[in-house]
Amino acid sequence: MHAAFPDPPVTIPVAPSMSMFDPVFIGIDEFGNPAYLDLVYHNLLDAGEPGGGKSVLIQNLVGHAFLCHDFTPVLLDPKWVELGMWMEAAEATGGVFVGPDIDKGLRVLRRLQKVMDRRYSWLVAHGRRKFLPSDLIKVIAIFIDELAYYTATTGTPEQQKEFIALVRDLVARGRACAMPVIAATQRPSVDIIPTSLRDLFGYRAAFRCTTPNSSDIILGHGWASAGFNAQAISPTTPGVFYLIAEGGIPHLVKAAYLTDAQIHQLVDYVTWIRRNGDQVPVPLAA
Amino acid sequence: MSKRTFGTRHTNRGGIGRRGSSVTMIQTNVQYSYLRTAKITFYVVMAIVGPFAAVISTHYLHPLAAVPLGLVAGTIAGGLIACIIAIWPVLRAIWWWLPEITLAMLLIGGWVYLQDQINPILTGVIYASIIATIGLIPALRRYTLALLWCLIVRHRLRTCFNTFLPTDRHGHLPFIGLAKPIPVGERVRVWLRPGLSLEQLETQLGKIAVACWATSVTVTKARTSNSAAIYLDIKRRDVLGGLVGSPLTEDLPTDVPAITRPVATVPAQLDLADVPDTHDTEPTERPAKKNGRPPAVTGTPAKTATDNPDLDWI
Incomplete structure (x- = not known):
C-alpha cells in the first residue's frame, strides 16, 4: 500500500543567472576552441547566401539573451519563422516583436531612439561614458532578420530611408548605452544597405557567399585575397562562417545549432519564469 | 652566374664586349659572399x-x-x-633538416644502445612493437601523422619560396621556423627578410596551397609589434563538418509547462492556382533601355505584407 502524499507544491522557477554582459557562446572555431562574442558593446552584421546558416547564429544569440535577467528584446522578422518563434517570450519579457510591418517597425525604432536619448542623459548626469553590469541596466538588444526587407523591399522610399536612418542611429550610438543591434541580411551591398550603415558594424559574420566580392563586402576589402574568403566555405557545411571581431583577423567558426524543439523548450521556459499574476500575456497550458 | 644574351651570333663565345654589330648583355648576378x-x-x-x-x-x-x-x-x-x-649556409641546411637529423640519430642511437644491452633480434622486435603501437592506436597514429606533415610542410614551403617568391638582392628567402600541428593542418612560423612583405605572400597563397598539397593557406601576423614574424596556416582538413550542439538547454528543468501558442488563421490556398489573376496592380511597363540602364524605380511603393499571408514569401 502506497502512502498518500499531498500534491507537490508548485515549482518555483529559478531565475536565469546569466547576464547580457557575459560572453555569448556561438560555436567552435577551426582550432576546436569555443567561440564567444561580447554582445553588449558591439553591433553584429550577419550576412551570407540563403541557407548559409545566418539564422542559426541569430538563434544562438537570441537564446542566450532570453536566458539573461537583464534583457529586453526587440525582434524584427518579416519571415515570422525565425525570430517569430520567440514572440511569446518577447511579450512575456516586456519586449516587442515586429513582423513584416514597416510602420510598426518604424514606431518601435522611434521609441528606441527616445530610450537611447534618455539613457545618454542618465550617463551624462552620472558623469559616465557607458553602462556597466553593476548598473543593473536592461540591455535592449535589437535583432533584425532580413534587414533588406525593411530597407529595400517594403514601404515607401521615405519609410525605407527613415528606417535606415533610425537603424544607423542605433548602431552608431547604441553601443555605449547597452542597446546593441544584430542585423542579418543576405548581401549587404550598397543598394541594400548604405555603406555608411554597413561600416558601423564592429562584428561581421560572413556565411558562404557566391563571390569573393560578396565576401569582401561583408568582412571588409582585401580579406578574400588574404585567404579569408567566404566563397570557399563548403556548401555542404551550413553554419560555418568567418567572424571578424576584436582580434581584427577573421576566424572560421561553426555556429552551434539549436533545433526547433530546443527553441520551443527555451521559449516555454523563458515564458514560464517570467509569468506573473498581474498580466497574463500568454496563457499557460499547465 | 646566370647569363642572358640578346642578338648574339653563334660565333660569339660570350663574355663582355662588342663583336661586330651584335651586343652581348650579361646580367650580373650579385652573389652574397x-x-x-x-x-x-x-x-x-x-x-x-x-x-x-x-x-x-x-x-x-x-x-x-x-x-x-x-x-x-x-x-x-x-x-x-x-x-x-x-658557415651559415651549412647551418641553415642543418636547421632545415634538424627534425629529421634528430629523429635519425635517436633511432640509430637507440638501436645501437639496445643492441649492446640485449641483442639485435629483440631490438628489432621492440622497434616493430613501437611502430605497431603507433599504427594501431588511432590517437597516436593521428598525432604521428600530424607531426610527419609538419616535417613535410617545412620542405614544401622551402621549395615554394625557392620557386616563386621574390628575394632580396642577395637571394635571401624567408626563414622557416618550427611547424606545429593544428586541427585543420599545420601552423608554420616564418620570419620575413627585408624586401618581403605579408602582402607579397598573400598574392601567392594559391600556389603555396598547391605546393603543400593543402586545401587553402592563410597568412597572418604572428605579433602585432613586428611585421616580419608571420604565421602560415596550412589547411588540409575540414574540422567544422560535424554538428555543434548548443548548451543553452542543458540545464533547463524538464517539467516546464508548454505554453499555448495562439493559433492564427491558417491559409488553406497554398498554390499559385488558388490565387486568381486579378488586376490589382498596375501593369509593369518594360523599362526603357536608355544608355543601357533602366530608370530608377519611383512611384507606387510595394505593398506591405502586414495582414496578407500570401506575401509571406518575401
Whole structure:
C-alpha cells in the first residue's frame, strides 16, 4: 500500500543567472576552441547566401539573451519563422516583436531612439561614458532578420530611408548605452544597405557567399585575397562562417545549432519564469 | 652566374664586349659572399670586444699585459661569430633538416644502445612493437601523422619560396621556423627578410596551397609589434563538418509547462492556382533601355505584407 502524499507544491522557477554582459557562446572555431562574442558593446552584421546558416547564429544569440535577467528584446522578422518563434517570450519579457510591418517597425525604432536619448542623459548626469553590469541596466538588444526587407523591399522610399536612418542611429550610438543591434541580411551591398550603415558594424559574420566580392563586402576589402574568403566555405557545411571581431583577423567558426524543439523548450521556459499574476500575456497550458 | 644574351651570333663565345654589330648583355648576378661578411664581422667584433676586454683587464693586470689579453679575447670572440656567419649556409641546411637529423640519430642511437644491452633480434622486435603501437592506436597514429606533415610542410614551403617568391638582392628567402600541428593542418612560423612583405605572400597563397598539397593557406601576423614574424596556416582538413550542439538547454528543468501558442488563421490556398489573376496592380511597363540602364524605380511603393499571408514569401 502506497502512502498518500499531498500534491507537490508548485515549482518555483529559478531565475536565469546569466547576464547580457557575459560572453555569448556561438560555436567552435577551426582550432576546436569555443567561440564567444561580447554582445553588449558591439553591433553584429550577419550576412551570407540563403541557407548559409545566418539564422542559426541569430538563434544562438537570441537564446542566450532570453536566458539573461537583464534583457529586453526587440525582434524584427518579416519571415515570422525565425525570430517569430520567440514572440511569446518577447511579450512575456516586456519586449516587442515586429513582423513584416514597416510602420510598426518604424514606431518601435522611434521609441528606441527616445530610450537611447534618455539613457545618454542618465550617463551624462552620472558623469559616465557607458553602462556597466553593476548598473543593473536592461540591455535592449535589437535583432533584425532580413534587414533588406525593411530597407529595400517594403514601404515607401521615405519609410525605407527613415528606417535606415533610425537603424544607423542605433548602431552608431547604441553601443555605449547597452542597446546593441544584430542585423542579418543576405548581401549587404550598397543598394541594400548604405555603406555608411554597413561600416558601423564592429562584428561581421560572413556565411558562404557566391563571390569573393560578396565576401569582401561583408568582412571588409582585401580579406578574400588574404585567404579569408567566404566563397570557399563548403556548401555542404551550413553554419560555418568567418567572424571578424576584436582580434581584427577573421576566424572560421561553426555556429552551434539549436533545433526547433530546443527553441520551443527555451521559449516555454523563458515564458514560464517570467509569468506573473498581474498580466497574463500568454496563457499557460499547465 | 646566370647569363642572358640578346642578338648574339653563334660565333660569339660570350663574355663582355662588342663583336661586330651584335651586343652581348650579361646580367650580373650579385652573389652574397658569406666569407666577406664574416671577415668584416670579425674585425668589427674584434674592435669592440678587444678594447673592452683590455679595459676590464687593467683592473687586474698591468696595462701592458692587458693589451695582448684584449687582442686575444677580441680575436676569439670575432672568430667565433665570423665562423658562424661563414658557415651559415651549412647551418641553415642543418636547421632545415634538424627534425629529421634528430629523429635519425635517436633511432640509430637507440638501436645501437639496445643492441649492446640485449641483442639485435629483440631490438628489432621492440622497434616493430613501437611502430605497431603507433599504427594501431588511432590517437597516436593521428598525432604521428600530424607531426610527419609538419616535417613535410617545412620542405614544401622551402621549395615554394625557392620557386616563386621574390628575394632580396642577395637571394635571401624567408626563414622557416618550427611547424606545429593544428586541427585543420599545420601552423608554420616564418620570419620575413627585408624586401618581403605579408602582402607579397598573400598574392601567392594559391600556389603555396598547391605546393603543400593543402586545401587553402592563410597568412597572418604572428605579433602585432613586428611585421616580419608571420604565421602560415596550412589547411588540409575540414574540422567544422560535424554538428555543434548548443548548451543553452542543458540545464533547463524538464517539467516546464508548454505554453499555448495562439493559433492564427491558417491559409488553406497554398498554390499559385488558388490565387486568381486579378488586376490589382498596375501593369509593369518594360523599362526603357536608355544608355543601357533602366530608370530608377519611383512611384507606387510595394505593398506591405502586414495582414496578407500570401506575401509571406518575401
